[in-house]
Amino acid sequence: MRIVPNLRLLLQIGNVKLLEGKQIVLIPTPSPDPNDPLNLPTWRKWAILVLVSACGCTAVVLASGFGPIFSMVVASYPGQTEKANDLITYPTLFMRIGNLIAMPLAMTIGRRPVFFFLQCLNSHIGGRNVMSLAAGQSEALAPMIVLEIFFLHERGTKLGWFIFIECTGTGVIFIVSIYMTAAWGWRWWYAFFSITNGAILLLSFIFISETLYDRPEDATTGEVELNLDQKGDMEKGGEIHQIFRVTTSQGVVLEREKFGPRTWRKDLELVSVKPKWSNIVETYKHIAQAFYVPSMLWLLLLNGAFLGLYVLEVATFSDVLMSPPYLLSFTDLGYVQAGQIIDCLIFLPLLGMWSISAPNVAYNASYFAFLEANVVSITYAVESFPLQAGSLLVVLCAGRGFISFGLSYATLTSIKSIRYDGATIAEAAVAGALAIMAVPLFFFGPKIRSFGQRAFDMGPHKETDEFRWRSGFQSNPEPE
Secondary structure: OEEEEOOOOEOOOOOOOOEEOOEEEOOOOOOOOOOOHHHOOHHHHHHHHHHHHHHHHHHHHHHHOOHHHHHHHHHOOOOOHHHHOHHHHHHHHHHHHHHHHHHHHHHHHOHHHHHHHHHHOOOHHHHHHHHHHHHOHHHHHHHHHHHHOOOHHHHHHHHHHHHHHHHHHHHHHHHHHHHHHHHHOOHHHHHHHHHHHHHHHHHHHHHOOOOOOOOOHHHHHOOEEEEEOOOOOEOOOOOEEEEEOOEOOOOOOOOHHHHOOOOHHHHOOOOOOOOOOHHHHHHHHHHHHHOOOHHHHHHHHHHHHHHHHHHHHHHHHHHHHOOOOOOOOHHHHHHOOOOHHHHHHHHHHHOOOOOOOHHHHHHHHHHHHHHHHHHHHHHHHHHHOHHHHHHHHHHHHHHHHHHHHHHHHHHHHOHHHHHHHHHHHHHHHHHHHHHHOHHHHHHOHHHHHHHHHHHOOOOEOOOOOOHHHHHHHHHOOOOO
8 A cells, every 4th residue: 555645546447557566456456345246255256157158158059059950940931931031130130139228227227137137038030039139148248247256367368268168068059959959859949948048047046146336436447545634544535645456465354344244145136236227328328439439340340240241151051061062961060060169270271172171160260250359359348448348348249230130131131143152252351351450450559549538538537425435445454
């Protein structure tokens, strides 16, 4: 802890001090409150990570993983092939509409009630669209929960685990579901997910606690400003200012007498925060402001282009691979997506052109590109503009869905005239042009981030009324 006279702390987002000597500064600063989600035990954090990843896995497969069984579904609706395409394209649109509804509510009444309400939401096209409204929370709300329980130096790794569990689970489910539908019919595909989601819902109700926690803005920089009087006691208008940092070696002393202990009874409450309905307006305001930031606009377009290419391939690969010259069996289709990461990283450079694996590997390569764009975009948005993380996740996750819906729907309806290769070339050209824009954005990144801070009204730190939150640090030891 160090004394700084007459200091007004500025939020230098993206330029925080991560090291104090040889120790890592914990960012955001954990409070002395046992109910702070950052103070959850390690096992509980991993339980939450695994459960939201599992939820995301089933949501992604339900909403956009219809490809392997699509040919069987089409056979159930003879003469309606083009109409059946809506079973794939429209759910991607409704997933993003779900984000626009769910995230502002989550910023207002808390993550837990929105998460469980959407988990409970589960003509054929209409049913899938309603399900996709609920599945949308897996894209923005689920990673938001993960990011809120881990510190800045942990987030990249834990977000990687979130994506890894989601993608690995998706691959396994594709293999299992293809044999299940071949034996019992495609309607059991939905029954399987109803049972699986029921189990996830039960475990989530027990282990996933509320992660929305109101902390001062300066805690996002790892430097909490304490105002003291001449005697060293906390005072809102104190003239002496102390900057308090919490490091990995020091930790934080929990003040159970001041804040109360963490209990299972409180963790199981469906709504444990006082709603701030003005947050809904603020969230939509920040969503609109994001379009003024060039880097966020580019990431949105890039995500939308790659997702559109992926959705196009999901809707068409079963017909391509079951037709000459490949003639794969229906049960073989489940393996197309099972090795999506391994194929891209290891086998892509080793394969010869035009082998039977070429369509599979190209499909997985496009998915890997979308996955990388997704991870990089989320990490950039959350770490560059942490105070608006929820709003920016909505921009990326919802916006790319609207863009991909337009691209994939347009190309799917024109396949008869431009064929499969023409449709994929058109999508790839759009994605490639956007990818090249990464070069100038790399060099102008710091200036763009600074402009973004001004666009989001990130000015000088404002005094908060959380006197009780800050006063808890007085009993904490000074860092070594």
